[in-house]
Amino acid sequence: MSDPDPDAGPTAAATPPPSRRGVLLPSLDRAVAVPLVQALGHHGWLVPWSAGGVVFVADVPAAVALASAASHEVAGQVAVVLWADPGAPVDPALEGVGPEDPVAGLVVVRRGHVLTSHSWDPDGAVEVGNAAVLAAAVDQPDLEVGARALLRRPSPVPQAALAELADLLGLPPAALALLRAPALPPATEHVPALTGRRRLRAFGSAVATRPEPTWAASLRRWQFLLPAGVATWFTVRATAAALAGNAPDDARGYGALALVGTGAALWRARRDRRDRDAA
Numbered sequence: 001m002s003d004p005d006p007d008a009g010p011t012a013a014a015t016p017p018p019s020r021r022g023v024l025l026p027s028l029d030r031a032v033a034v035p036l037v038q039a040l041g042h043h044g045w046l047v048p049w050s051a052g053g054v055v056f057v058a059d060v061p062a063a064v065a066l067a068s069a070a071s072h073e074v075a076g077q078v079a080v081v082l083w084a085d086p087g088a089p090v091d092p093a094l095e096g097v098g099p100e101d102p103v104a105g106l107v108v109v110r111r112g113h114v115l116t117s118h119s120w121d122p123d124g125a126v127e128v129g130n131a132a133v134l135a136a137a138v139d140q141p142d143l144e145v146g147a148r149a150l151l152r153r154p155s156p157v158p159q160a161a162l163a164e165l166a167d168l169l170g171l172p173p174a175a176l177a178l179l180r181a182p183a184l185p186p187a188t189e190h191v192p193a194l195t196g197r198r199r200l201r202a203f204g205s206a207v208a209t210r211p212e213p214t215w216a217a218s219l220r221r222w223q224f225l226l227p228a229g230v231a232t233w234f235t236v237r238a239t240a241a242a243l244a245g246n247a248p249d250d251a252r253g254y255g256a257l258a259l260v261g262t263g264a265a266l267w268r269a270r271r272d273r274r275d276r277d278a279a
Helices: 030-039 060-070 131-137 141-152 158-169 173-180 196-209 214-221 225-243 248-278
Strands: 021-028 044-048 054-058 078-085 103-110 113-121 124-127 189-191
Touching (some): 021 030, 021 060, 030 054, 030 060, 030 189, 044 060, 078 158, 103 131, 113 131, 131 141, 141 158
Antiparallel strands (some): 021 054, 044 054, 044 189, 103 113
């Protein structure tokens, strides 16, 4: 049997996700998520979401990387990565190696920057997050006191503490279920990691799917003015050269440049009109 083509795009999720995994909220448009994941050089799983779009599930670094990239899509949007690892039992084949402790936590990102993060293990908080920043990030400053108490309270069951914090912040419980599930839902797609030219093409697709800023649309609408100004300038120069009796070559040169500028301005204006009609 031949190996799957890594350029074939998302496939059915035959590979189970890692035990230490992150879930990115809010959900994303699939057309945006796929090229972003591949442009970043990561892989992961896209789970259809009841509220629309897909939720990204992957190892924690990949989830945080996509959160940083996706948080640029909407101004002011906050991305939250919930993550957990149930730990591992003692391996009888490894002498002197004890079980891995369960851990859990979250990372809050805005505009590509980590605002705060927090993690628990059975002995308490490994990394204490900023409750004020966390409450402000979800636009609920009145939750600061409750969040601070929860973040500072030791929990022998990290996933239970994470569930309590998610409930406090109003995050969907279904996201926590994705952290605990041994297998993801049947409709889940696996997005493979790409390298080389395929990754560059994915980067181009990711850029193409981003909505055009308002200022860029306005600039593009009026960019025909630049070649129009150039055409006007060389028309004036050609006319002045002809009236002054300068060498005919000067007048012809300025005239040719004026025609080129006029043609560029008309082409740009016609293309912009066509784009507006198509939209």
